[in-house]
Amino acid sequence: MQIAGLEHEMLDLALRMPEDLEEAYSKYAAVSFPEKSGYQNPSKIVVMGLGGSAIGGLILSDYAYDRLSAPIIVTREFLAPNFLDDHTLVVAVSYSGNTEETLRSLKSALKLTDSIVTITSDGFLEKTAKKYSLPTYVLPSGRPPRTALPQMMIALLWILEKSGLYKFPIEEAKEAISLLKELRKHYVANPEPLIELASKISESLPLVYSYWPYRYVGYRFKTQLNENAKIHAFWTPLPEANHNEIMGWEGKLQANYHPVIIRDEQEEDYLKYRIEYLKNLLRSRGISYSEIFTKGRARLAKMFSTIFTLDLVSVILALKLGVDPLPVSTISGLKSYLSTRIDPKEYSEI
Amino acid sequence: MQIAGLEHEMLDLALRMPEDLEEAYSKYAAVSFPEKSGYQNPSKIVVMGLGGSAIGGLILSDYAYDRLSAPIIVTREFLAPNFLDDHTLVVAVSYSGNTEETLRSLKSALKLTDSIVTITSDGFLEKTAKKYSLPTYVLPSGRPPRTALPQMMIALLWILEKSGLYKFPIEEAKEAISLLKELRKHYVANPEPLIELASKISESLPLVYSYWPYRYVGYRFKTQLNENAKIHAFWTPLPEANHNEIMGWEGKLQANYHPVIIRDEQEEDYLKYRIEYLKNLLRSRGISYSEIFTKGRARLAKMFSTIFTLDLVSVILALKLGVDPLPVSTISGLKSYLSTRIDPKEYSEI
Numbered sequence: 001m002q003i004a005g006l007e008h009e010m011l012d013l014a015l016r017m018p019e020d021l022e023e024a025y026s027k028y029a030a031v032s033f034p035e036k037s038g039y040q041n042p043s044k045i046v047v048m049g050l051g052g053s054a055i056g057g058l059i060l061s062d063y064a065y066d067r068l069s070a071p072i073i074v075t076r077e078f079l080a081p082n083f084l085d086d087h088t089l090v091v092a093v094s095y096s097g098n099t100e101e102t103l104r105s106l107k108s109a110l111k112l113t114d115s116i117v118t119i120t121s122d123g124f125l126e127k128t129a130k131k132y133s134l135p136t137y138v139l140p141s142g143r144p145p146r147t148a149l150p151q152m153m154i155a156l157l158w159i160l161e162k163s164g165l166y167k168f169p170i171e172e173a174k175e176a177i178s179l180l181k182e183l184r185k186h187y188v189a190n191p192e193p194l195i196e197l198a199s200k201i202s203e204s205l206p207l208v209y210s211y212w213p214y215r216y217v218g219y220r221f222k223t224q225l226n227e228n229a230k231i232h233a234f235w236t237p238l239p240e241a242n243h244n245e246i247m248g249w250e251g252k253l254q255a256n257y258h259p260v261i262i263r264d265e266q267e268e269d270y271l272k273y274r275i276e277y278l279k280n281l282l283r284s285r286g287i288s289y290s291e292i293f294t295k296g297r298a299r300l301a302k303m304f305s306t307i308f309t310l311d312l313v314s315v316i317l318a319l320k321l322g323v324d325p326l327p328v329s330t331i332s333g334l335k336s337y338l339s340t341r342i343d344p345k346e347y348s349e350i
Numbered sequence: 351m352q353i354a355g356l357e358h359e360m361l362d363l364a365l366r367m368p369e370d371l372e373e374a375y376s377k378y379a380a381v382s383f384p385e386k387s388g389y390q391n392p393s394k395i396v397v398m399g400l401g402g403s404a405i406g407g408l409i410l411s412d413y414a415y416d417r418l419s420a421p422i423i424v425t426r427e428f429l430a431p432n433f434l435d436d437h438t439l440v441v442a443v444s445y446s447g448n449t450e451e452t453l454r455s456l457k458s459a460l461k462l463t464d465s466i467v468t469i470t471s472d473g474f475l476e477k478t479a480k481k482y483s484l485p486t487y488v489l490p491s492g493r494p495p496r497t498a499l500p501q502m503m504i505a506l507l508w509i510l511e512k513s514g515l516y517k518f519p520i521e522e523a524k525e526a527i528s529l530l531k532e533l534r535k536h537y538v539a540n541p542e543p544l545i546e547l548a549s550k551i552s553e554s555l556p557l558v559y560s561y562w563p564y565r566y567v568g569y570r571f572k573t574q575l576n577e578n579a580k581i582h583a584f585w586t587p588l589p590e591a592n593h594n595e596i597m598g599w600e601g602k603l604q605a606n607y608h609p610v611i612i613r614d615e616q617e618e619d620y621l622k623y624r625i626e627y628l629k630n631l632l633r634s635r636g637i638s639y640s641e642i643f644t645k646g647r648a649r650l651a652k653m654f655s656t657i658f659t660l661d662l663v664s665v666i667l668a669l670k671l672g673v674d675p676l677p678v679s680t681i682s683g684l685k686s687y688l689s690t691r692i693d694p695k696e697y698s699e700i
Binding site for chain 2 (some may be wrong): 076078268
């Protein structure tokens with residue numbers, strides 16, 4: 001499929017989000033959990049992962065904030081938190097299965113609990129899951145980790161159901177899938193808004209602002225701009241940004257900023273007024289900004305429609321800049337740099 | 351007291367951090383907690399606050415990550431999380447006592463639990479605390495909220511002790527206080543490193559990188575640059591930044607960035623090598639950067655010595671830029687804008 005006459009494997013991967021969601025739903029239904037505390041009705045869920053493998057947990061934490069009886073805590077560290085216990089469900093996520101941080105973190109987690117689930121496509125994490133007979137959600141292999149977000153989110157939603165915490169929101173998922181298919185049709189015929197946003201960003205430093213429950217949808221856009229388009233981009237959640245970051249607009253501006261604000265037609269007045277003030281402030285400084293409104297009815301569709309749209313913008317931007325969105329050479333370079341300095345035995349033998 | 355011939359009330363406030371810590375320690379020892387679940391041995395602590403009133407909770411969450419049996423979760427929202435229950439201790443923090451987000455959040459929290467402690471100097475929060483007989487840590491009034499971090503941290507550490515979760519780290523606190531006094535003497539005689547960092551930042555866009563347990567010490571620096579010096583500054587935690595943000599250095603740079611990396615002489619090799627790679631990458635792109643090493647022996651002294659140093663840098667930068675570090679007009683402007691649009695009755699009558 002083409003958008004705006006552009007062709008690229010990364011565009012194809014971004015466009016198949018609805019099918020990814022569908023396939024993951026049926027594939028992951030069968031994974032079952034042991035009948036023991038930690039797996040059943042846990043008091044907290046800790047998702048351990050980094051980057052593209054953490055984003056599902058972050059978005060789930062937004063999704064669950066006002067719905068669940070247990071907090072979802074995402075740790076992106078080398079060490080597991082000390083508060084793990086037999087009533088905590090640990091979800092270790094590493095697309096490659098070889099992320100050093102996640103493996104070290106898992107190693108320290110195993111000293112505190114054995115209620116662990118894994119999400120991975122391969123590597124040491126897969127081996128560890130087999131060795132300890134941990135329930136595993138197998139990701140499709142051979143893709144950039146960041147494109148496996150639909151699978152990770154569906155796996156995490158199934159984990160909530162299997163643990164007894166929250167029924168799989170099947171109606172929300174169906175709405176999300178059909179909305180994405182509609183949107184795709186729409187964008188193929190009318191790619192202009194996507195191209196316009198990409199072009200505004202192309203000569204600027206994008207600052208993403210987003211509020212709950214879309215905080216990490218905003219963070220996803222920042223990381224997609226980093227990884228697909230190879231540009232800097234920064235993200236700050238609202239209303240927190242009003243209590244510090246907003247002061248930056250008083251001083252001498254060091255870049256041609258382009259704020260992108262993620263909004264919802266149904267947002268509360270107290271959010272609307274705060275954004276009104278921010279927009280007035282930006283206009284008074286001659287700063288142009290963009291607003292992206294969520295689409296859909298229920299939360300999952302609103303989240304995924306926005307992720308879908310902004311993922312596409314990041315890929316289109318890469319292609320317009322003449323940048324290959326697929327490889328992440330600087331990250332790969334870091335991995336090979338580390339491989340000459342750290343012995344994998346230190347963290348892989350769990 | 352003067353540093354580098356500069357005089358300003360904000361400099362005085364920043365320089366009295368050791369006395370603030372000392373006074374708070376004795377003042378807050380007496381606050382007692384009810385003998386009931388939630389207050390005693392809670393399964394989680396939720397700190398609700400925004401900006402300068404949230405930073406203590408964030409830094410405490412770093413401090414506690416590998417030490418406590420309960421997670422410390424900071425929420426900076428209008429709504430309390432749904433997972434509050436009778437075993438959760440809620441700490442509502444608002445310096446002014448009139449922060450709309452915190453008051454709304456507290457209102458929704460009261461439907462789920464009554465195990466609540468407050469930290470405030472005044473306002474509706476103080477009134478609510480009296481009405482519900484909630485234990486209260488009274489902050490010194492008439493100061494910018496961000497300068498009350500020492501008091502907030504000491505109050506939070508006392509809260510851990512009173513709840514039975516963690517003994518007040520008196521030896522660590524003593525070390526921190528005497529180290530800050532030494533450092534102050536040293537900076538008065540040798541302000542050059544502070545001035546040098548301020549001057550490097552003055553013509554650039556600072557990007558703060560920090561890793562656990564100094565993640566939020568880094569975030570504090572970003573917000574102090576925003577509020578004191580009125581400039582933009584961005585913060586990303588490591589190692590997460592290696593999995594996305596680092597890709598930004600591949601593309602066309604949109605600003606004269608100056609990365610500031612917070613480091614520890616005792617850091618693990620796996621962190622050291624990652625920073626080595628980042629520094630090589632920056633050098634290859636001709637980017638100058640700064641490193642700030644923590645000082646002291648135990649964690650609390652390392653945290654506070656770095657906060658003390660970087661707070662001073664932010665104030666010195668403001669004064670060198672000819673900016674008054676004290677007022678935060680854009681934030682005050684937002685408050686008066688909101689006051690014409692939102693009826694305080696909506697959130698203040700708890």
